[in-house]
Amino acid sequence: xxxxxxxxxxxKQVQQYKEEGLSIGLVPTMGYLHEGHTRLIESARQENxxxxxxxxxxxxxxxxxxxxxxxxxxxxxxxxxxDKHGADIVFMPEVSELYPHPQNITITVDSSMSAVLCGxxxxxxxxxxxxxxxKLLQIVQPHSVFFGMKDAQQVAIIxxxxxxxxxxxxxxxxxxxxxPDGLAKSSRNVYLDDEERRQATVLIQALQxxxxxxQQSIGTVNELIETVREQIQASSLAEIDYIEVCTYPHxxxxxPERQLRDVTTHVLLAVAVKIGKTRLIDNVIHEPTTGxxxxxxxxxVH
Amino acid sequence: xxxxxxxxxxxKQVQQYKEEGLSIGLVPTMGYLHEGHTRLIESARQENxxxxxxxxxxxxxxxxxxxxxxxxxxxxxxxxxxDKHGADIVFMPEVSELYPHPQNITITVDSSMSAVLCGxxxxxxxxxxxxxxxKLLQIVQPHSVFFGMKDAQQVAIIxxxxxxxxxxxxxxxxxxxxxPDGLAKSSRNVYLDDEERRQATVLIQALQxxxxxxQQSIGTVNELIETVREQIQASSLAEIDYIEVCTYPHxxxxxPERQLRDVTTHVLLAVAVKIGKTRLIDNVIHEPTTGxxxxxxxxxVH
Numbered sequence: 001x002x003x004x005x006x007x008x009x010x011x012k013q014v015q016q017y018k019e020e021g022l023s024i025g026l027v028p029t030m031g032y033l034h035e036g037h038t039r040l041i042e043s044a045r046q047e048n049x050x051x052x053x054x055x056x057x058x059x060x061x062x063x064x065x066x067x068x069x070x071x072x073x074x075x076x077x078x079x080x081x082x083d084k085h086g087a088d089i090v091f092m093p094e095v096s097e098l099y100p101h102p103q104n105i106t107i108t109v110d111s112s113m114s115a116v117l118c119g120x121x122x123x124x125x126x127x128x129x130x131x132x133x134x135k136l137l138q139i140v141q142p143h144s145v146f147f148g149m150k151d152a153q154q155v156a157i158i159x160x161x162x163x164x165x166x167x168x169x170x171x172x173x174x175x176x177x178x179x180p181d182g183l184a185k186s187s188r189n190v191y192l193d194d195e196e197r198r199q200a201t202v203l204i205q206a207l208q209x210x211x212x213x214x215q216q217s218i219g220t221v222n223e224l225i226e227t228v229r230e231q232i233q234a235s236s237l238a239e240i241d242y243i244e245v246c247t248y249p250h251x252x253x254x255x256p257e258r259q260l261r262d263v264t265t266h267v268l269l270a271v272a273v274k275i276g277k278t279r280l281i282d283n284v285i286h287e288p289t290t291g292x293x294x295x296x297x298x299x300x301v302h
Numbered sequence: 303x304x305x306x307x308x309x310x311x312x313x314k315q316v317q318q319y320k321e322e323g324l325s326i327g328l329v330p331t332m333g334y335l336h337e338g339h340t341r342l343i344e345s346a347r348q349e350n351x352x353x354x355x356x357x358x359x360x361x362x363x364x365x366x367x368x369x370x371x372x373x374x375x376x377x378x379x380x381x382x383x384x385d386k387h388g389a390d391i392v393f394m395p396e397v398s399e400l401y402p403h404p405q406n407i408t409i410t411v412d413s414s415m416s417a418v419l420c421g422x423x424x425x426x427x428x429x430x431x432x433x434x435x436x437k438l439l440q441i442v443q444p445h446s447v448f449f450g451m452k453d454a455q456q457v458a459i460i461x462x463x464x465x466x467x468x469x470x471x472x473x474x475x476x477x478x479x480x481x482p483d484g485l486a487k488s489s490r491n492v493y494l495d496d497e498e499r500r501q502a503t504v505l506i507q508a509l510q511x512x513x514x515x516x517q518q519s520i521g522t523v524n525e526l527i528e529t530v531r532e533q534i535q536a537s538s539l540a541e542i543d544y545i546e547v548c549t550y551p552h553x554x555x556x557x558p559e560r561q562l563r564d565v566t567t568h569v570l571l572a573v574a575v576k577i578g579k580t581r582l583i584d585n586v587i588h589e590p591t592t593g594x595x596x597x598x599x600x601x602x603v604h
Contacts, residue, residue: 104412
């Protein structure tokens, strides 16, 4: 496996692979790799002959007061984990390599997609995500790029960027990977103390209750949200950031008074909850026509 | 020569050329081709084996009240002209082909580059330019892309976009092409009546006076601007939009009281003037260290 920190070197290596006719899969990460990431690497491995894993904690997507400085990092372990799971290249640039001068030209995500869900409390976050992903896509020019569905809004926005800019790449959204008790894997889980870790299961438990209402088309959107809210509020350490129900992948609002049985699009039920000081997110995607949920059992190929 | 209106068809054709190992040059235009464009096509022809000319009046770069609807169009003539000057492909998509749904994800140019010069009176203009150029670059994936230096700010911004997003393409800025009396060629010159056309030479005449001050390092930036202003104001039909002096390609302001002899960067002296109802622009670029101006005699390779 090759460890690369320079854009020029990465380009050269990828170019060589392409001249050999090999297909390239890119897995963009912020490192501190967990099983969610390794499943992405394995999916990329299945779909492509060459797998590039980027590890970069992107300052552009952190707001003031967020955890950019303290975001967990472990470069050596990331290299070992990526290698073990089949990466051909780990690309780990310094901030000064990806942003040698202020990024004067950036991607802007329309507020219809960026000021809902996580974007509501993280202004500019998705502009920063889209900007760094655009850069990585230009540097690597992969045939396919892999993201986890835990960040469903991120997947929807990157897919829209691919469509809106006619980028020649296929996005593959892979199912959320969970701990045995259902907690979604996340690099930020390391922030939780024992009691917080126990209570963190309230996200998936609440989503499962909500998912059942969606599958059975019981009541209104507002009643769905209130049911999920009650579930989460039963946890003493949980502080709700948002519980939202919207269409997927367009992230359009659905009227609170709407009966679930009348909703004909994919539905995203998403939550963000602070457990102590740690903000966790999770979601389920429901497909009304067949009754199959997008709860992490299938890759969502765009 | 191939006439193509669909993205999918263009991609397929370009892909075929690339598989044959041919290099691709892209000349993005808004059509109504004049000698400024045909020189770009000829430059592309010299540098590449395949030349793609896009013709698309991009609604995103026109503001409310600007001339999007009335912008001169002549598709058949454009095809003939492009063919005659060596284009291999003319790509002429409908608006619905490039923008099948609202462009939710767009490029934003930082105000340091977009709120000066033409951007001051055309808010959002360069965001629209950058967005459509990014799309065209993704669709064609050319080895090089050609722009005219009459739009020096556009060239600076697109070059910055290429740098900031690590786009694998070389930008070549080609000299402004002029009528025998010095008026810069522009599709909008067709708007001028006879008397306006006569007075339109005031732009280049004023720039030449200014250029001489730059070459001889006479006086301050402010005195340079006032000299150019006096020249333009001698024309009865001329209404000044702006006269600006800034660094090139960064477009950073230079203090009005600064002595020209103390300025060590490339200097852009640019004007926008309304002659009757028609807004015209023109510029010179001065390189203080050698005394050579960028007045249209050399290709400016970035």
